[in-house]
Amino acid sequence: MAKKPAIELRTTPHIHAPQDVIMIMRNVVYASLPMAAWAVWQYGLSALMLLLVVVASCMLSERVLNAKQGNTLGDWSAAITGILLFLTLPPGFPLWMGVIAGFSAIGLGKALFGGLGMNVFNPALVGRAFVQAAFPVAITSWTPAFFDGRFTTLIPSTLTAPFMIPPETGEWNMQVAVDAFTGATPLGLQKFDAVSTPVLDLLTGMTAGSAGESAALIILVCGLYLAFRGMLDWRIPVAVMAGTAITAAVFHFIDPVAYPDAMFMLFSGGLMLGAWFMASDMVGSPVTPAGVIIYGLLIGFVTVIIRLFGGLTEGVMYAILLGNAVTPLIDQVTQPRVFGHRKSS
Amino acid sequence: MGIFNLFGAGTFRHGVHPPSHKAATAHQPIRRLPFPDHLVIPLNQHIGKPAKLLVKKGQEVVRGEPLASADGFVSVPIHAPATGRIRDIRLMPSARGEQAMAIILHVYAAATQEVLWRNPVDPGALDPQGMIQAIQDTGMVGLGGAAFPSHVKLSIPEEKSVDTLVVNGCECEPYLSCDHRTMLEHPRELMRGIRYAMQATGVSKAIVGVEENKMDAVKLLREHLHAQSDISVEAVETKYPQGSEKMLIKSLMGREVPAGGIPLDIGVVVNNVGTLAALGKLLPVGEGLTERVVTVTGPGVEKPGNYIIPLGTPIGYVLKQVGYIGGENEFILGGPMMGPSVSDMETPVTKGTSGLLVLNEPEIEQETRRIWPCIKCGRCLNACPMHLNPAYLGLLAAKREYEEMAQTYHLNDCFECGCCSYVCPSNIPLVQHFRIAKAINREQAA
Ligand code: SF4
Ligand code: SF4
Numbered sequence: 001m002a003k004k005p006a007i008e009l010r011t012t013p014h015i016h017a018p019q020d021v022i023m024i025m026r027n028v029v030y031a032s033l034p035m036a037a038w039a040v041w042q043y044g045l046s047a048l049m050l051l052l053v054v055v056a057s058c059m060l061s062e063r064v065l066n067a068k069q070g071n072t073l074g075d076w077s078a079a080i081t082g083i084l085l086f087l088t089l090p091p092g093f094p095l096w097m098g099v100i101a102g103f104s105a106i107g108l109g110k111a112l113f114g115g116l117g118m119n120v121f122n123p124a125l126v127g128r129a130f131v132q133a134a135f136p137v138a139i140t141s142w143t144p145a146f147f148d149g150r151f152t153t154l155i156p157s158t159l160t161a162p163f164m165i166p167p168e169t170g171e172w173n174m175q176v177a178v179d180a181f182t183g184a185t186p187l188g189l190q191k192f193d194a195v196s197t198p199v200l201d202l203l204t205g206m207t208a209g210s211a212g213e214s215a216a217l218i219i220l221v222c223g224l225y226l227a228f229r230g231m232l233d234w235r236i237p238v239a240v241m242a243g244t245a246i247t248a249a250v251f252h253f254i255d256p257v258a259y260p261d262a263m264f265m266l267f268s269g270g271l272m273l274g275a276w277f278m279a280s281d282m283v284g285s286p287v288t289p290a291g292v293i294i295y296g297l298l299i300g301f302v303t304v305i306i307r308l309f310g311g312l313t314e315g316v317m318y319a320i321l322l323g324n325a326v327t328p329l330i331d332q333v334t335q336p337r338v339f340g341h342r343k344s345s
Numbered sequence: 346m347g348i349f350n351l352f353g354a355g356t357f358r359h360g361v362h363p364p365s366h367k368a369a370t371a372h373q374p375i376r377r378l379p380f381p382d383h384l385v386i387p388l389n390q391h392i393g394k395p396a397k398l399l400v401k402k403g404q405e406v407v408r409g410e411p412l413a414s415a416d417g418f419v420s421v422p423i424h425a426p427a428t429g430r431i432r433d434i435r436l437m438p439s440a441r442g443e444q445a446m447a448i449i450l451h452v453y454a455a456a457t458q459e460v461l462w463r464n465p466v467d468p469g470a471l472d473p474q475g476m477i478q479a480i481q482d483t484g485m486v487g488l489g490g491a492a493f494p495s496h497v498k499l500s501i502p503e504e505k506s507v508d509t510l511v512v513n514g515c516e517c518e519p520y521l522s523c524d525h526r527t528m529l530e531h532p533r534e535l536m537r538g539i540r541y542a543m544q545a546t547g548v549s550k551a552i553v554g555v556e557e558n559k560m561d562a563v564k565l566l567r568e569h570l571h572a573q574s575d576i577s578v579e580a581v582e583t584k585y586p587q588g589s590e591k592m593l594i595k596s597l598m599g600r601e602v603p604a605g606g607i608p609l610d611i612g613v614v615v616n617n618v619g620t621l622a623a624l625g626k627l628l629p630v631g632e633g634l635t636e637r638v639v640t641v642t643g644p645g646v647e648k649p650g651n652y653i654i655p656l657g658t659p660i661g662y663v664l665k666q667v668g669y670i671g672g673e674n675e676f677i678l679g680g681p682m683m684g685p686s687v688s689d690m691e692t693p694v695t696k697g698t699s700g701l702l703v704l705n706e707p708e709i710e711q712e713t714r715r716i717w718p719c720i721k722c723g724r725c726l727n728a729c730p731m732h733l734n735p736a737y738l739g740l741l742a743a744k745r746e747y748e749e750m751a752q753t754y755h756l757n758d759c760f761e762c763g764c765c766s767y768v769c770p771s772n773i774p775l776v777q778h779f780r781i782a783k784a785i786n787r788e789q790a791a
Contacts, residue, residue: 010675010686011686011774011776011777011780012681012682012683012684012685012686012761012763012766012776013681013682013683013763013766013767013776014675014677014681014682014684014686014702014704015363015519015681015682015704015767016766016767016769016772017361017363017767017768017770019770020717020770020771020772021717021720021770021771021772023770024722024770075717115718116717116718116720117717117718117719117720117721117771118718233722233723282720282721282722282723283720283721284721285721285723286723287721287722287723287726287734287736287737288723288726288734289723289726289727292723331737335734336726336732336734337732338604338731338732338733338755338758339591339595339601339604339730339731339732339758340591340601340602340603340604340605340606340731340758341603341604341755341758
């Protein structure tokens with residue numbers, strides 16, 4: 001019988017639950033692929049190129065900027081950031097801007113804080129916020145989905161040379177659009193023209209917007225997959241949706257004409273994607289059981305407030321970033337009551 | 346009970362559900378292992394003061410005879426597990442890591458190994474004081490793994506009042522099934538032991554708590570209750586660490602042991618089924634504890650099962666008897682969640698050894714997985730039965746803020762159950778951090 005060296009003492013527990021970081025992250029990648037595929041189906045070659053460029057930019061940035069931690073590409077988190085970031089961008093977003101978006105997501109959103117687990121904000125949203133500020137026009141240039149020849153031709157803005165202003169796509173939009181395309185997202189229509197988009201269209205993605213803004217149904221299914229595998233804290237998206245629905249319902253009740261109903265609020269814009277895939281990002285969300293509920297409700301509430309009263313049409317992104325920012329505070333004040341103690345610390 | 350039963354089996358909040366791995370041993374009767382040619386009998390098999398040596402090197406002893414006597418109240422005697430000759434008395438490796446004084450007993454191969462030394466008592470005639478003494482004389486300790494002297498546990502200080510005896514039949518550690526088998530095979534002894542414990546403590550009520558995965562034991566024990574209405578048998582949820590005293594009391598009675606306190610503070614005293622069954626067997630005939638049931642199992646074992654093993658049997662001998670498969674293995678005394686891992690094959694089975702678990706390569710590999718930074722997933726918080734914040738404690742440990750851990754984040758309420766490390770997807774050795782932090786705090790306080 002081989003005697004083992006006495007120093008090789010292992011610590012308890014000697015068994016572990018099967019899910020580790022890599023397995024969770026890999027499954028998040030799997031769950032986000034159908035959404036990416038849907039976006040490519042909707043917008044064709046341009047979307048595919050943008051996806052590849054953004055993911056490559058994120059992974060390259062991760063490799064270079066987080067080199068201190070060793071090769072961290074294996075944890076898949078940079079790839080996830082890339083895919084999610086892609087889903088928040090307009091499909092015709094110039095590729096060179098996509099590179100910057102990816103770089104800023106990893107650089108500002110993650111590496112600056114010390115890499116995986118250390119970041120305060122969701123890196124994909126940091127990247128998105130950065131390009132929103134840097135390229136306000138490009139980020140709101142929407143193009144019609146399902147245009148003819150989308151798998152052979154590119155959206156004109158896609159191949160804009162670096163540091164050049166992308167061409168106007170308005171006229172091109174008119175040419176390729178199947179129906180009359182106004183270039184406005186459902187939220188834009190609602191806000192500026194008081195036109196409500198039917199919820200069914202929102203669910204199935206028959207609307208304009210970034211890839212992740214459409215097809216709430218696919219997002220829901222992908223999110224539920226992760227929730228059922230225990231890889232996503234379902235309480236967060238549920239709380240976000242509850243916060244959104246309640247706030248929207250209150251306003252809708254006060255003035256049904258000026259304020260859209262809860263269903264519209266839930267299924268338009270990036271709310272679904274934000275709730276299921278970004279707010280639920282483990283690193284930026286609270287760890288306490290009560291904290292995740294407060295965090296989710298807060299995000300829902302702020303989203304509706306920004307949408308209704310802010311200058312922007314979309315509020316999910318800022319609501320989640322705000323939620324990320326107050327997460328340490330939420331954790332602090334929601335410490336659970338320790339067993340055998342009278343009240344929480 | 347009461348309202349708890351409305352919601353199914355009683356339980357506590359949080360905890361984890363590791364795969365049980367009990368099937369390999371739970372359905373086979375307890376068997377007896379032959380005597381080895383020598384035994385290693387440490388003097389400190391219990392918590393408290395080591396026993397005081399009564400024998401000399403070279404002396405012949407008969408099975409059952411005291412080898413060492415209790416040194417004070419928080420101490421128990423040690424009886425010879427076999428007939429033979431004392432070969433040596435010296436420092437030997439122990440399960441706890443450090444070396445400990447031990448008697449090396451050469452076992453006579455030709456001896457019949459009957460118990461030849463007894464000190465019978467009439468349990469019916471004993472007052473609580475006498476019962477406590479009789480229990481101490483058996484050398485009984487918590488056989489569930491704690492190894493705390495049973496008579497000390499059953500002595501109720503005058504200023505405390507106790508109303509309930511909780512009998513712990515949870516056996517929540519994966520792989521282990523010795524308590525399960527004991528309940529199935531020795532229900533009479535167990536019932537007797539429960540009576541003795543009630544007699545010693547003066548409580549009027551006993552509740553046996555058994556995890557739901559052992560309903561056969563629940564049923565059998567209920568049959569053995571006959572008309573005794575002061576003892577009840579309750580099923581509790583199968584969940585780790587259901588068998589920890591605090592959790593079991595919460596599950597059965599809804600009472601919470603206050604922080605830093607013990608069950609006595611809320612009128613409860615807890616004993617393990619294996620302990621009480623052994624007591625029920627040994628006390629009336631006046632025998633000392635010389636052997637125990639040990640679950641020997643794991644993927645590295647050919648003939649897993651529950652074995653009666655003489656105390657002091659080196660684990661190397663046990664493994665040879667059960668068909669050790671070999672290879673890259675890890676040896677654990679007790680269950681995989683809290684049992685220490687040992688490497689020296691001379692390490693003996695002692696009073697507190699409930700299991701000998703041999704894990705092999707795939708299981709070990711899991712342990713050496715890469716450690717990632719905390720991703721703040723919150724799983725550890727949702728697993729911790731004490732409702733601590735292991736994630737934050739882990740971050741503080743990395744920063745060496747041990748005092749802050751204890752003062753603000755209740756480090757000392759952690760009982761090292763391992764749930765947090767078990768669920769952590771980043772493989773952070775949280776329990777190990779907490780153990781170190783506690784040790785350093787203790788040292789600084791001293
Ligand atoms: S080891 Fe301590 S911190 Fe971890 S789950 Fe158990 S009691 Fe909680
Ligand atoms: S389980 Fe591990 S990774 Fe998750 S919050 Fe706790 S310490 Fe961090």
